[in-house]
Amino acid sequence: MTLSGHKTPKWLNNNNNNNQPGIPAQTVLPKWLNRLLKLIPITTHQTHLGILTFEAAAIISKLLNFNSSLSDPSILHLKQSSITLLGTRKIVSDDDSFLLSLAVAELLHTLRLTAHSASSLLKVARETSLLFLGPNFDDFAESGRDQYGWVIAGRELEAVARRAERGVSVTRALYREMEALAAMERKKKEKSNGGDDEWEMKIVWRRNEVRRLKEKSYWNQSFDEVGIIIAKLLFSCLARIKLVFGIGDHGYVAALPRCLSGSSAATVFPDDDDRRSSVGVGVRGGSVSGPLKVGGIGFTKSGRDRGFFERNTKVLKAPSSTLGAAALALHYANLIIVIEKMVRSPQLVGEAARDDLYSMLPSSIRSSLRSRLRGVGFSASDSVLAREWKDALVRILGWLSPLAHNMIKWQSERSFEQHSFVMVPKTNVLLLQTLYFANKEKTEAAITELLVGLNYICRFGRQMMNAKTLLECSNFKGWPNMRQSKHID
Numbered sequence: 001m002t003l004s005g006h007k008t009p010k011w012l013n014n015n016n017n018n019n020q021p022g023i024p025a026q027t028v029l030p031k032w033l034n035r036l037l038k039l040i041p042i043t044t045h046q047t048h049l050g051i052l053t054f055e056a057a058a059i060i061s062k063l064l065n066f067n068s069s070l071s072d073p074s075i076l077h078l079k080q081s082s083i084t085l086l087g088t089r090k091i092v093s094d095d096d097s098f099l100l101s102l103a104v105a106e107l108l109h110t111l112r113l114t115a116h117s118a119s120s121l122l123k124v125a126r127e128t129s130l131l132f133l134g135p136n137f138d139d140f141a142e143s144g145r146d147q148y149g150w151v152i153a154g155r156e157l158e159a160v161a162r163r164a165e166r167g168v169s170v171t172r173a174l175y176r177e178m179e180a181l182a183a184m185e186r187k188k189k190e191k192s193n194g195g196d197d198e199w200e201m202k203i204v205w206r207r208n209e210v211r212r213l214k215e216k217s218y219w220n221q222s223f224d225e226v227g228i229i230i231a232k233l234l235f236s237c238l239a240r241i242k243l244v245f246g247i248g249d250h251g252y253v254a255a256l257p258r259c260l261s262g263s264s265a266a267t268v269f270p271d272d273d274d275r276r277s278s279v280g281v282g283v284r285g286g287s288v289s290g291p292l293k294v295g296g297i298g299f300t301k302s303g304r305d306r307g308f309f310e311r312n313t314k315v316l317k318a319p320s321s322t323l324g325a326a327a328l329a330l331h332y333a334n335l336i337i338v339i340e341k342m343v344r345s346p347q348l349v350g351e352a353a354r355d356d357l358y359s360m361l362p363s364s365i366r367s368s369l370r371s372r373l374r375g376v377g378f379s380a381s382d383s384v385l386a387r388e389w390k391d392a393l394v395r396i397l398g399w400l401s402p403l404a405h406n407m408i409k410w411q412s413e414r415s416f417e418q419h420s421f422v423m424v425p426k427t428n429v430l431l432l433q434t435l436y437f438a439n440k441e442k443t444e445a446a447i448t449e450l451l452v453g454l455n456y457i458c459r460f461g462r463q464m465m466n467a468k469t470l471l472e473c474s475n476f477k478g479w480p481n482m483r484q485s486k487h488i489d
Helices: 031-039 050-068 072-082 086-091 096-124 133-143 154-190 196-216 223-244 301-305 308-316 329-344 351-360 363-373 383-419 440-488
Strands: none
Touching (some): 050 096, 072 096, 086 440, 096 308, 133 223, 154 196, 154 223, 329 351, 363 440, 383 440
């Protein structure tokens, strides 16, 4: 028996008389090696999550949000609103099948990243199925075999989701209480002797609250208990994606039924020509949704040799003609938002603000802007033209600005997740709703048009303001003369 309580394997015992494989009975190990072997346990298992409860809760929170994004109303919103966004149709693509393939690819990519995080967390689980969660997940994605019965749906999935929501909520509360306790203990060290008893009572109360929340949260639960929750949510989300978007076990479109589910009256395809036979992934409990029409997801024979996720996410690689490939999507989003603020209040745009805006412009936009402004005079006194430019800018920003704001949301959500467990509410913004896949030339042409119009309305505003100032000055100078003439009369 080792010092850690684990039994030493038989092949390491010096009194081996049973012809066991390994070290012969007559072999004498050095004393230092004997001492080392006694100090090192053969296996180590952490029974409870402990501090890793926050990592587990973050994974479960992502899966819960992911599961809600695959509900019938969310899928209908994707079909009827997200891919029909005016800005998306103008500078990304007007092909519904391609846009849906982008949505599916991003969903699968996000789910796979979450699966990698879960697999790393469960490397110390006792259950073999959870210990190899990553390979089991890949096997299920490729073949559709659910050998552990982790795919659930309907009421069973709702019950698991509700329990998981409560666990995540309590774990978030635990996180906040532990941070507050740490802050109070730091202040205690900094405080003077006065009022120490009262402060100590507050710390004791906070410690009791932390202890209570640990009992209710995932803190004292085993890796296996939490791992089962993660596995069920993970596998069920993938099964739902396969079913809703018609991806078969080998990455091919399976069916295109009219409605999302037997219990839902929501029409996905308005025409009967789009309706076909239904082949879906089997799930236990509740209604199942039928697949949407998806294109561009590795349906060629050459893609069969690659993995499920590689086939179905290759479309996420931005083409060279897009802002994503040029790494300009986030920069252009900030630029558009700055222009939007200036268009709303052109009278407040000063020389410093114009210089800052110009410094944000890349060379390609500067060149096109110079060519557009070449030959334009300095006068901007036409009120009708100024109104026309104002209306034109509002129209352009009406479809371009949502993509810019979505780009900021998409980036900020993912940056925030990397640094904090207490996550902000998810907005479920997809890359196809941002500037990432936007055509670079079309986007730059729109931005140039905004800058030309902004230039005119700003000059018009300044000229009107100068004229008003001159008029007020002339009226003020004429006022004493008017008073003097009245006095003479």
